[in-house]
Amino acid sequence: VTLPDVDTPALLLDADALGRNIARMRDLVAGSGLALRPHAKTHKTPRIALMQLAAGAAGICCSKLAEAEVMVGGGIMDILITTPVVGASKIARLMRLAHTAGIRVVVDDAVGIDALGDAAAAAKVSLDVLIEVDVGQARCGVPPGQTAADLAGRIGRHRALRFAGLQGYNGALQGVAAFEERAARVRASLDLLLETAGLVRKRGIEVATLTGGGTGSSAIDLELRGLTELQPGSYVVMDASYAKVRDRGADALPFERALGVLATVVSRPAPDRCVVDVGWKSVSVDSGPPLVAGHPDLMFEFAGDEHGKLRSTAGAVQLRPGDRIELIPAHCDTTINLYDAYTVMRDGRVEGLWPIEARGRTQ
Ligand SMILES: Cc1ncc(COP(=O)(O)O)c(C=O)c1O
DSSP states (O other): OOGGGSOSSEEEEEHHHHHHHHHHHHHHHTTSSOEEOOBTTTTOOHHHHHHHHHTTOOOEEESSHHHHHHHHHTTOOEEEEOSOOOSHHHHHHHHHHHHHSEEEEEEOSHHHHHHHHHHHHHHTOOEEEEEEBOSSSOSSSBOSSHHHHHHHHHHHTOTTEEEEEEEOOOGGGTTOOSHHHHHHHHHHHHHHHHHHHHHHHHTTOOOOEEEEOOTTTHHHHHHHOOOSEEOOOGGGTOOTTGGGOBOGGGOBOSOOOOEEEEEEEEEEEETTEEEESOOTTTSOOTTOOOEETTOTTEEEEEOOSSOEEEEETTSOOOOOTTOEEEEEOSOHHHHHTTOSEEEEEETTEEEEEEEOTTTTOOO
16 A cells, blocks of 8 residues: 555554654663653554553553553553542542552542542552642642642551652643753752652652653753653654754754644645645644645645645645645644544555554543
8 A cells, every 4th residue: 555545634653753752762761760651642552552661661651541441451551640530430440440450540639539548448459649749730739848748648548549659740841942941940840849759758758759741851851860750742753843842952852753644635726725635623723733744835724624724825836636745733642632543654655554542532
């Protein structure tokens, strides 16, 4: 099968670039003493998680319980769920999962701890629990300070729970393009986490794991050596937003684009404009419009949920109906979640389809 045979819209995955990204992150982390626990919310595919584990990852992260269920079904046995799991039915599912695999979960309040502790005791499972600390993102998490120490003590009073450490993830700084500014903010967030860990330790409680970090902060986290574990997600495939984020020395981050959306031109109604068969149902725009690979003059504009307009800033669009172009999504996670499968490319040829088993698994 060659590329013209692929129907569109299609989510293209360059398996060679994917493999190089996984190897680069392995090499960056190797010898640092930090563990790598990639976030599977990006790729949502057990097969890719297994590749990350084969390259030395200690386990994976999932955002949602349903995602974790798919991963366990795919043979992944060490998972950190990075958002609190709340409500009786979800906690029951969590306990079933914890019977099968090594599951760690994040909490950020006393009610949640007691609910997990009671359920784990009733289900006769031992559950590793981490407290999330809000180190600047203002999403979940207790404020830095004594609250985490109080909650760690509370976890210790549940015999079915084990306090495993703290999570401090600051998503707001991952996309800060300038390296020095990002590095300063990563340091400030880490300080909040380390101070909090110190307060927990002062109570005589061991803090084994300090987990956090993403694609934007990984190199900085590795230099600072404050975390014990990194959770980057997007690095496996990258996107147009992360392509703007600078490494030290203003270089690009050391990861390649492995993802694209293949589109077909369906109309060229005016000299400066054509229309493709990719709209908001086939590429996410939460982080901005996609770019057009190889055509820096073409701007993607809204033309409905099933179509996109490509307008040329140079004045004339050379494309004609039937031509194919590749779009570069601005946000990999939300675009991947729109597709049932990756169309996998190797050496410029189609290798086959990899099902995205956890797409849409948001419960
Ligand atoms: C808790 C947590 N950890 C890690 C990540 C991975 O971040 P990135 O995709 O920027 O590498 C995310 C992404 O949103 C996250 O929410």
